[in-house]
Amino acid sequence: MIRFDNVGMRYGDGPEVLHDVTFELESGGFAFLTGPSGAGKSTLLKLVYLAERPTRGLVHLLGHDIATTPRRRLPELRRRIGVVFQDFRLVDHLSAFDNVALPLRVAGAPETRIREEVTELLHWVGLGDHMDARPPALSGGQQQRIAIARAVIARPKLIVADEPTGNVDDKMAFRLMRLFEELNRHGTTVLVATHNDALVARFGHRRLRLEAGELMPERSARQSA
Ligand SMILES: Nc1ncnc2c1ncn2[C@@H]1O[C@H](COP(=O)(O)OP(=O)(O)O)[C@@H](O)[C@H]1O
Ligand SMILES: [Mg+2]
Structure with a gap:
């Protein structure tokens, strides 16, 4: 699903911020970063x-x-990845409902299915009473849950989430992680970046640890238990 071979990365002519990163996340895997x-x-x-x-x-x-995939093919690949951005990137003039519906509309899903699935998911993340609200009227935690719902609604092959529980309490963080697990059980590959070690400890998934741009050697599940 994802394979990095000796990946290095710098922004512009700044210092290198990732050094020789090599790892593989198999299809159907779940890892914390x-x-x-x-x-x-x-x-x-x-x-x-x-x-x-x-x-x-x-x-x-x-x-x-x-590197060898033509640039014009990238948007198509990109649509198979559900992304939860750290800063949410919701569309401010659309309701919570319409934000979450976007990926299904892009995919051409019928409106009856959209109504049903978006309504169910928004209830599940505790936003059933806020479906018509626009993001600026909602709290950071509520916006974060909309961002997560939007990332997963179209059942992408791969979910990538950047600090997806940074703005919610522990109970909601746990609930949201269970949503990712549920999708993972149905075959979605999941990669979640977080510095919430307590949350990571509660779930028995693989850990990829970065320090100063370097991936640390992985410990086996037994060693880290
Ligand atoms: N757009 C950018 N331009 C220049 N430097 C950046 C940019 N984004 C991140 N960096 C730098 O790259 C390094 C890694 O940042 P980041 O990937 O955001 O780390 P993390 O998500 O673990 O906090 C930091 O030194 C940060 O300042
Ligand atoms: Mg970050």
Whole structure:
């Protein structure tokens, strides 16, 4: 699903912020990406959701070598990835409902199905009473839940989430992680960046740890238990 071979990344002519990152996340896998602020988590995710290209090394995604994939093919790949951005990136003039409906509308789903699925998911994330509200009228935590609902509504092959529980309480964070797990059980590959170690500890998934742009050697599940 995702393979990085000796990936290095710098912004412009600044210092390198990822060094020789090599890892593989198999189809149907679930991994947390952890590490302190500034370690490069968001940068690594941007390479995965094709917002950036590596300065060196190889990024393989959904069976494609990104460096040799024609630029015009990238949007099609990109649509198979559900992204939860750290800053949400909701459409402010659309209701919560219409924000979440967007990926289904892009995919040409019938309105009856859209109404049913969006309504159910918004209830599930606790926003059943706010479906008509626009994002600026909602709290950070509520906006975050809309962003998560939008990322998962069209059942993407791959979900990439950048600090998706940074604005909600522990109980909601746990609930949202269970949503990712539920999708993962149905075959979706999940990569979640977080510096919430308590949350990571509660779920027994693989951990990829970045420190100062370097991926730390992985411990086996037994060692980290
Ligand atoms: N758009 C950018 N331009 C220049 N430097 C950036 C940019 N985004 C991030 N960086 C730098 O890259 C490094 C890694 O940042 P980031 O990937 O955001 O880390 P994390 O998500 O782990 O906090 C930091 O030193 C940060 O300042
Ligand atoms: Mg970040």
